[in-house]
Structure formats: C-alpha cells, structure tokens
Amino acid sequence: MTMRLSVSHASLGLALSVWAAVGWAEEAQPNGPPPGGSFGIASSGESFGDHPRLFPELREAGVSMVRSFPEWPGLEPERGTFTWEIADRLVESGRKNGIQIFGIFCYLAPWASSAPANAGHGARTRTFPIKDIAFWREYVEAAVARYRNDIVCWEVYNEFNSSGFAQNATVKDYVGLVKNAYEVAKKAHPDCRIGIGCADVDLSFLEQVVVQGAGGCFDFINVHPYSLMDAAMAGRETIFLRMVANLRKMLQKTGQRPDIELWVSEIGVTSTNDAAAERRQAEGIVKAFTLSFGQGVEKVFWFEGRGPAYGAGGDFGIVRNDWSRRPSFTALQTMTRLLGANPRRLGWLNPTGQSYGFVFQGAAEPVLTIWASSEKGDTLRFPADVTVTDIAGRSTPLKGGTDLALARVPVFVTGLPEKLVAEAKGNRDKPFPWLRDFSQAETVSCRMGQANVEEGVTQNEGGDGKTVTGLVDGIYARRTDIGRRSEYMYFDVDDSYASVGDHDLEISVTARAANPEKGARFNLTYEAAKGYRDTPDEFRLSSAAEWQTYTFKLSDANFANNWGWNFRIRMCGSPGDVWVKEVTVKRNGPKK
Template sequence: MTLHFHSMRSLRTSAQLVVSILILSCALLLTAAPAGAQPASVDPFPSPFGVGASHVRNRSVADNATWIPQMSAIGLRVFRSPQAGWGGLEPEEGKWKWDELDRQLEYLAEQKIEFGILLYGSGKWNQLDRPGTLPVNNLPAWSNYVSQVATHVKGKSRHFEIWNEPPNGTGKDQTPADYAKIVVSAYDAAKAAQPDCLVGLSAKSAHVNYLDQVIQAGAKDHFDYIVLHPYEVLNGVANNTGSEAVFMNIVPTVRRMLAVRNPAKENVPIIFTELGSDSSKGADNQAHALVKAYTMGIAQGVACIQWFEGRDGDSGPLGLIDAKGKPRPAYTAMQQLIQYLGQRPTYLGWVLLNDQHYGFVFQGSAGTVLCTWARPGKPQRVEFGREVRIANPLTTNVVEARSYELTIAPVLVLNVPESFVSQAKANRTKPFPWGGDFSDANSVSITFGETTAEKGLHTAAGADVAAAVIAYGGSARAGDVPGGNVFTVDPNFLNYTTVPLEITAVVRRNPANENSGFKLVYESKTGFKTAGGWYTVPDNKKWHTVTWKIDDAQFVNYWGFNFNLESDGNKFNKYLIQSVTVTKRTP
C-alpha cells in the first residue's frame, strides 16, 4: 500500500467507484498560479480546501448527514459531487429518478457547500460488456444523460467531471480514443444545456501520459479543467522519502504537456478531486501528509484539493473522522490550515531553512504564514532572528520562540520575519531544488556507500536504505531493500520531454552468489514498459555494468517514480547495486 496503494484501491467495484465522489471542485481560478502561468478565466470555487466521500457516505442525504456537518463546522466549503451516476438516475430508458439527487442538492446548499457533478456509469438497460465500460456503444444515450443532468442542476452546479480516474473503470480493451469520444460527447451536451458550465478531463493518479493520449485522440479543446488523483506521489511525501520536489512538479508537468498538445488550454485549472493518506500508517502521519499536500498543492497552483475522505467509509481508514465520527488529528490540521491560511491564501514563494529544509510562505487570513518541516534525518534548530508564534496544526498549540527544532512534522510560523518573506518572493519563480538544481545537467546519478551520493537521481527507499552493505572492499545497496530499486530523476533534469536516454547500473550478485536478475521498467509515452529483456547478473566475482538505451521515455511520475529494476515478485533480487546513472544521449 505504498507505491501502488491507489491503483489497488481503484479495483473496487464500479458501484463503489461511482460514488467515490470525485469533486467537483472546481474549475477555478488559481489562487496560487505557478510561475509564468496565467490564471484561467473561470469563476473560482470559494476555497482550495475541499472534501469527498466514498460510496457508503454518499448514497443519500442520510449518509451525508453523518459527516457533512462536521466538515462545514471547520470551514470546508467545497464537496466533490452528490450521487449522480447514470444508472441511478435513468434505471429504465427514458424514465428518470431525481428525488434523491434533489434532496442532496438541497441539503448541501443548506450546509453552504458548493459541489460539482461526477458524470459516469451506464443504465443497466444499455447493454455493455461489463459494468464500468465506457458507453461508446451508445453515445446518443450518454449525451442525453449528460444533457439531462446539466439541465437539471442548472443554477446549482456548473462543474462536470467526466468519469472516475480513467483508464480505471473502463473496458479491458478500451483506449484513450474511447475516453476522448465520451469527453467530446459530454462537452457538447453540457455546453448546449449550460453554456457557461465547465467540463473536467480526468485521469487516475498523476497519469499525464494518458491525458496526453486522450487529447491527441480527439479531446483537444473539449475541456475546461484537469482532474488528477495523485495518491502515489503523496505517498512518497508521507513516507518521508524526501520526494517533495516530485509532488511540487505535478502541475508544471501537466502544463508542459498542455503547452505541446493543447496550447489554448495550457493554463486551465488543475484540481485533485481525490487525494488522501491512510491513517493506519499512523494518525499523526496522516495529518502531516494532509498539511504537506495542501501546502505544496496551493503553492504549485492546484485550484482545489478534495481530501478523500471526510469520514471512513468503504475505502479504508482514510477519513478526517473515523467510522464512529471521532475526529483524527487530520481533522484538526484541516481546521488549522483554514483558520490561518484563510479560504483564499496567496502563495508568496519558497525558502530553504538552514539551506535544506522546506518552507512555503503565504499571505494568510491575518498575516504571513510559513509552513515548514524538515527533510528526513536528525532534527535541526532553525533561528528566526526574532520572536515568532509557532502553531502546531495537529494540536492547536501555539508557542512563542526565537528558534525551533524542526522535524518532519510540519508547523505554521505566524507573522513571518521580513527576511524570510523577501527570500521566498525572490525564489518563487526559481526551480524547486532537490539537493541542487539539475536543470542544465547532462546526467544524474546515485552512488551507494556508507553515505549515499544523490546527484539528481533518487530512490524510493528513504530512511529504509540508511544502512550500507559493505562487500568486496566496496560499498553498495542490496537490491532487496524495499524501494531501493525504484528510481526518480530530478524533475528539473527531465520531465515530460522525450529525449534519448542511456541508463547504466553497476551490480553484482550477493556474497552467497544467489541467482539474481531484473528487467528495467520505465515510464514511456504509452505508460510503463520494459526496456529490452531480462538481465541475469553473471556472478559475484566482480562488478558488472548493464546499459539500456531508450528513445521513448516520458517521465511524468504518475506513480511517483520513473523507472525500476523489477525482479518478478522479488524472487531474483539477491544482488547489490553500486550505482545508477541516467544520461541524455545526443539524438
């Protein structure tokens, strides 16, 4: 449940997915547009702070009433979507059931909650190969469903999200072109019914490759905002692997793709209609992940984040409150963020405290706010130069101090010293660093030893790879260390743009000389694929160099990493890694 947590969660039944309540959230104007971006010309939702629900928490007003009031009480004002699946609204062809949806619309309005509409599914009368299949077999019926919903909710909602995280929930053999067909059909129908409505193009995780293909297949100009669910990227942050730079690059990656495929839509709002963290890893850890997700989301220009979910339902312990309605630390953290940042925070820029620890400065509701936390490792004391107020978002405690021992637990520094604010503003348009700026580098590498030298290339192991394996008079990492064979290049080195690459790994078998090997699996233009075939590590007598040349890489971190050395279920991962290097080849 780390790298592939959400991809596994997405295998729920389509009935669960359909209500998995994607947000509506918004097509909105970016409160914190990334450097160089122009705000999209659409009305914003009232806040980047939103929430969603699983199926069992969103079937009816009775379900909503078990948790929505607690969300409204802390200032959450945006909800992903009431229950508007095609199958429930048109159970028989031409016969429409609006009663429950109407009750939900009225209830949400009473709670002062804005919402979008998730459009998905198919009526049982519309024969499909299996539930969840995109209804390309009957586009006129799909178009009519969209038209009916858009007409029915006119004046109450104008944001329409098309399908839940495709290619999940689509037919086995359905392609990006099939999704493009239902997007175009929905766009035309919704605009005819509500000319000022906004239509969202969506994809699972941070699957920018899929969006790229969908736009090329016909969806160009038929959307007003982009929807993603980057659970896996947040997992890296929640697991304290030091991968904040990857999370900070989600929006810039989408904009690079749009600049190439659909320039007219380059600056449309980007929203996360689902994003969450499993509290079974620790309730405090979940709250830390929430603070970091909203801090870095707003900083990079995410228009709205719908936390999944409000109250535990059928998708695991992900809620701000548990299944009995008891608030978790994440609930308090959400309330504290809204209190200090306000419903419309303005991002001012980033700083590195002590030249290494993350800090993001905002103009909040009553002054400047610095949200900060330390990189993994030993706590470090940070000096502020004068007395400041420091709020713990998990407890509501506020202390006054001139310095603070920073850890991986985020804190909010209130009324930030001007020197920090000035530095943040100066950094705002600069590349977000990950152990340096590798924007102009020709190669990046990682070399393992008693200390690991990461030069623009990183593993997903984080603290799990802290101990070196010393063998044969040299240093290495064991291939079976969790995450130690999963690699991410610095996004400033290479992201989205396809250039010829050479990837080199220096390996040998372990001291027991066990049979071992792997294949290189990497992000390509069409998703993950294997480079060449299986490589068997010859022996443990010396170090062996294996090299791959790749011409179609398209690194976008949609599962939070770019390539890995895959050993078929870890059966043959009994090898040592000395170093890995990625080099840009001359075309």
C-alpha cells in the same frame, strides 16, 4: 422524482428531461450555488449516504466543496427513466451547509455498456465501448440542466486510465466522453465548468487525450497524486514539487491555454486508529494542501471525509468510523482558520536551506507554513515577535531572536515581519531552491550504500522495493530480497535532467548475483510515452563473483512520475537476488 421519457421520441424526451430539470433548478436555488473555496473533500460511494451527518462536520472543518455525485446507473436505470431523489438529497445537504457539490459523470449505465449481459455489476458499468454516445449525451445534459443552479463544476469520469474503472477502454473512448460532455453541458449551462482527469499524475495519458481530440474541451485538469504524496511523506517532497511544472509543460506542448486551472481532486494518507498513524495522517493533510497550493494548484480535495475502510490498512477519513474526529480533522480546521477559504500564494522562503517554507495570504494576514526537510530537523530565528501555531491548533507567542525548533511536522507562523513577506513575494515565480538543476550534466547516478550517494537519481525505498544493505568485497551495496517479496528496486530521475519528452535514454546498472551458483537476471520497467512498460531485453548475470555492467537503451521513455517513480529493476522469475552497486542514466541529446 422519477421521470419517464419516451425512447421512441428521443429528442422530444430529452427536451422534456431538460425542461423538468430546469424547473427544479430554478425553484431550488434561484441565487446560484454557494461559493466554492480551495479546500475540498472527495467522497466515495461507500460513504455516499453519510452526507446528512457528514456535511455539517466538514463545514466546521472549513470545507466548502465536496466531490460527490450518484453514478449514472442509479440515476437512469433504463434509458429515458431518470430517478433523481438521491442526487436531490445530496444537493440539498450541500445547500444547507454552504457546501458546493463538485459533480462527476461516471460510470456507465449497464444498458449502455458493451459488457455481456451475464457480467458482474462492475464489468457491466465499466466496460467500453459505449453502445451509443447519444446515451451519454442525454445523461450528461439532463444532469447539468437539472442542477445548473447548484453544481457549476463537473469532472468527466473517474480515473479513466485505471483498468479498475474503465475496462476494454481506449484513449479515444475517453476523448468521446469528454467532447460530448463538454458540448451538451455548455448548452445546458453555459457557465458550467468541465474538467478532465486521471489516476495519479498520468501525463502520458493526459497528453494523448488532448492530441487525440479533447483539446479545447475542458476548463481544468484533475490529478490524483497519491504516489507523489507517498514520496513526500517519505521525505522526497522535491518529487511532489515538480508536479505543476510537468503539467504546464504538457499543456504548452499540446497547444492548450496557459492559464488552465490545475486541481487535485483526490489525495490522501490512510490511518488506523493507532495514535502514531493518526499523527502521520494529520501531518500529511497539511503537507498535501501546502505542497499543492504552493505550486499554484487551484483546489485540493482530500480523500476522504469518513472511510472507506481497507481492513487492517485503515481508511482515509478525517472522521473515524464512530464519528469521532481524528487529529487530521483538527489539522484541516486549523489550516482553514488561518489560511481562509481561498489562500493566495505569495511565495516561498528558504531561510536555512534545511526546511520547506511557503507563505500564503491568509484569512487575516500572511501565514508561513514550514517544516524541516529531514529527520535532522532545523532551527529558525525570527528578528521580531511572531506566533507559532501547531497543527493541533495550539498557538504560542515566540519572542524575536528566540530559536524555533522545526521537525518534519508542519507549523504555521503568523505576525511575520514585513521584510520576510516581501522576500517571499520576490521568490514567488523563481524556481524552488530545493530542486537541483542537472540539465547540463552528462550523466546522473545513484551509488548504492548504507547512505546512497544520489546525484540526480534517487532510489525509492519501501514496499515491494525494500532492499537489504551489506558489504560485498569491502564495498557497501544494496540487494533485492525475493524471499520476502521485495523483487524490485525503484528509482526516480531528477526532472531537470530527464522528464516529459526526453525519449532517448540509456540506463546502466552495475550489479552481481547475490548467489553466483543460483545466478540472477532482471529487466526494467520504465515510464514510456504510452504508460509503464517492461524492456524486452534482460540482464543475465554470469556465475562469476564479480561486478558486471549492462546498459538498457530506451527510445520511448517519458519520465513523468506518474506513480512516483520513473523506472525499476524487475527481478520477476529470477533464480536469485542481485546486488546493485550503481545505476547511471545518460540522456542522448539536449534537454526537451
């Protein structure tokens, strides 16, 4: 349906738009949308046209919500002209398959953007400020009214804190989108729910959105913790397990309701069609949902159902390009079969201290999802008979008193003894036992070596932060590798020592030039109150073949694990590499 409105009579035109939308909605779905469960899929523009074939697959996997909606430019190519056909088909596919659409308002119609007329499509649809906020209000109200009987939940924009999606943009621009969307959406559909969001877990951005005027104008918060997922897959689940506490801390600090729902509206692990990569992705999908639900996240949307393609890097889909199902599809299907559409968090178990265990009220009974915390594995022994199901859906009876060998890949345990279920329930609101408490420590540190000695500071290895280990004067240390484009060393400080609100920090680095004749220099990139920034000062190592210590003093730190790390040693422009022996962090003042 294409609908032409008179721009010269904007208010009348919008009223006609809403009237027409209401008529379609009442005719289409008089009994309201299908119930949306906790397991979702986030779908990209690349795979948007796949929904007639993809949605039946997703429903078979146990998915009941899909985050997807046509972009504003395609819905309103010129002001007052709405073309709804592609959105209608998407919503109809959802109805046929019992899937609720989770809509997104994005990006900008070219005629509403402040980009120059000769700019490329990306710039024309993503350049701020918007020419007139009335344009946005008309678009949002028309979409919400038309689909009020099909779409309950809407997210305001996609990853506004990313320059790839919002160019020349400010926090105030996003606040304007949020406040106006909330106002007109609630008028068009009082029972709809509006969410705000960000790329990764950008607490600094979200805090600024709230304090600059969006407080009270959202019903839930969305995050995209890809970096935290990377950390979990590298054996650092504890970083992921701090996510919800940090979000709740931000909400409390900004005076928001304590019961605002937290959603993960994108998370994923890429895979090629290589068997090892697909097994890793299957492991990742179970951990993503479990680590999120285990903290109290309400809904999780895996990115993606099928595609998008990233060349040799593979894609995120649980369905391959040829429509065959990956192991991650089976893992998700197994999980939804056992846990049901809306698993309820009962608590955690830590039977040996060497594994992560989370108990949920599943479809028919309590279910324990558990895996070893390290490559060393773990061994459990249950006092009574249980059933163990692997992520491929294979179930095996296990006699009481028999050893269960755990690896890094999760398994599901059912038939749990009542005593273990009661223990998990008793643990539900207690701090996770895997998280150490450094709040009273004077300093925290990481002593580098073949196996680092990490006391509150963790070095994150990999990517452009892949280090070389070696002996220097009889002491093991780690160095950068500029020749192989590893110019950084990444570090994470335990949240119990320094996190959101702990601004005054000192970071001391003990290092020496790998080649004294060349010399070396570096500064830090760190999480600040307004995003990551570089220190203006740098450590210039002398030509002496000896260890030297330099202290960076920060007054605006705000360690929130937005990208899975708090600070990094930055060697850009250095004539040579640097050996690092130790990194120490000191918090000035009490824990915030």
